[in-house]
Amino acid sequence: MMPIDKEKLIKRFVSYVTIDTESDPESNTTPSTEKQWVLAHKLVEELKEMGMSNVTIDDNAYIMATLPSNVDYDVPAIGFISHFDTTPDFTGKDVKPQIIENYDGKDIILNAEEDIVLSPAYFEDLLQYKGQTIITTDGTTLLGADDKAGITEIMEAMKYLLAHPEIEHGDIKVGFTPDEEIGRGAHKFDVEKFGAEWAYTMDGSQIGELEYENFNAAGAVVTIKGKIVHPGYAKGKMVNSMYIAQDYINSLPRLETPEHTSDREGFFHLYQMNGKVEETKLQYIIRDHDKEHFEARKAIMQQVANDLNEQLEQIAITVDVKDQYFNMREHIEPVMHIVDIAKEAMETLGIQPLIKPIRGGTDGSQLSFMGLPCPNIFAGGHNFHGRYEYVPVESMMKAVQVIVTVAELTAKRYI
Helix, strand or coil: CCCCCHHHHHHHHHHCCCCCCCCCEEECHHHHHCCCHHHHHHHHHCCCCCCEEEEECCCCCEEEEEEEECCCCCCEEEEEEEEECCCCCCCCCCCCCEEECCCCCCEEEEEEECCCCCCCCCCCCHHHHHCCEEEECCCCCCCCCHHHHHHHHHHHHHHHHCCCCCCCCEEEEEEEEEEHHHCCCCCCCCCCCCCCEEEEEEEEECCCCCCECEEEEEEEEEEEHHHHHHHHHHHCCCCCCCHHHHHHHCCCCCCCHHHCCCCCCEEEEEEEEEECCCCEEEEEEEEEECCHHHHHHHHHHHHHHHHHHHHHCCEEEEEEEEEEEEHHHHHHHHHHHHHHHHHHHHHCCCCCCCCCCCCCCHHHHHHHCCCCCCCCCCCCCCCCCCCCEEEHHHHHHHHHHHHHHHHHHHHHHHC
């Protein structure tokens, strides 16, 4: 079993998560926030210092590097990709990681002053990691394991391969991207420059996850127009857009929401609402693994608006739907050997592969449609996008070993 330096891995991870890299969906720049450049430049310097070749960073902060082949026969170039931004769903400023050694299976006090507790009574997955080292937040920020755990694992794997030239491998490409959390991580990724035949995003959750299908995704903005007049003289004149918005919300299937669905079940998710009498805007995301169901969901949102407009005898509601990304399964299935290699790597290391659909999206989805087939491998974290996020260090160490083993197995297939 390949030894991974636990303390150095922790030190690297902490150095990344304590840099604020929150992305901003309202920005039109790439990266969407200036602060993402801080970690981007740090990663470039570290890649150069460890001895990686062709280390580049472009004007949009996309980072690429190569670990050259050490065999004298042709092996397809493969890649490993992670993103360095964190979600705007919850603050990533002033992250203060807490390291819990030899976790005892009981409640973890994240913040005594604010009575914030990470409890296995609610988050049952914690019990899988009894006896392990767990890194948590202090309850006031997210942690940033999504996806700085993935970056840490790729960096540690490259360092390990550089230190162990006896492990045979072909060209290995490394890519780090901004703005994945706002759906733009692959938008300006230069697939041709990257030069890999296929790649893996290290962006999954619990140990063993291996995913090659994801949601079809769209965003929808529902705009409701009303009429404002003096409330004392409003009878027969005022039209309160917020009441119409309530009717619209209640007309969509109530149980087809994130909190009522799992596995391959799709949903409508109202994530933001801003309203006054004269105008209300509802912001939705639409998700479904099945393409026909996905198209049907988009049609339902428009039909609900049509029906209410007919009742109101005016065009009060408009719906603007925009596709975001699609299920990468159709681009992975023709090259399933790339999933088989990752599966074999896990099994070689005694990890039970958990092959399941992603209830979300990754850079790998868009990259697959751009010509770079890109399944997703676990990075180890749990409870992303909030104060209860945590990552077991042992899972990160296993992820490093998976990367190394994938590289080794790929080379062996082409002897």
